[in-house]
Amino acid sequence: MLATPLHTSIIGSRVLVYEEVTSTNDRALQLRGDGLVVVADRQTAGRGRHGRSWASAPGLGLWFSIGFDGPCEGLAFAAPLSVRDVLNSYGCAAVKWPNDVLLNGRKVCGILLESRRNRMALGIGINVHHQAADFPEELRAKATSIELATGHCVDRGTLLREVLTALDARIVSLRAGKRDAVHAEWSEACGVVGRRVRHHDRVGTVRAVDRDGTLLIETDKGVERVLLGEIVELNGA
């Protein structure tokens, strides 16, 4: 998938390409190597946040994970920013809390961070060649692919190289201690601070996003901390 070597410092110490795995995150957690990249054409048990499954049909998307030896604070912000930067050359990309990337207003990329013992996996799924019929009906209004949103038929190897290169530069910054700057950039980019949102039956205004991604929502009952789950942004905020 990567015809020539990557010019990166941390990511891509090894790149393993599979036709099929259960989940690239599984492989990245099982194997060793800081910056190990695992890519698969098909995942038989691709997973998303909140225990949901992540449809990973062959030929349609870019499904990959990067394994790290130990925690990497700020990755949850660095990863969506890197994907957004790359996708901006194809269409109008934006980051959305907690760590989605949208293209022309619809979700094109999901990110799943998992850790096991002292190992961390950053899993990234990007919808590349999907047509509307490739998404289940209930997702059609919310999901998109690069091809569907922009008409660009992007080569998945090229896209992988672009994302890994962008992400590597951001991880170098994180490891150089620039975590606050990455957090501030993400917070500004996702624009959720100051918005009126609904979380379950509570409505409030987002006052801040913590360094771990927790939303601080001011409601009439006080400040609610929301790390998991879905929020609905309300119009007229």
Ligand code: BTN
């Ligand atoms: C989400 O939005 O819920 C996160 C989806 C993450 C999907 C990617 S695809 C590559 C990696 N392997 C997985 O099993 N999941 C992530």
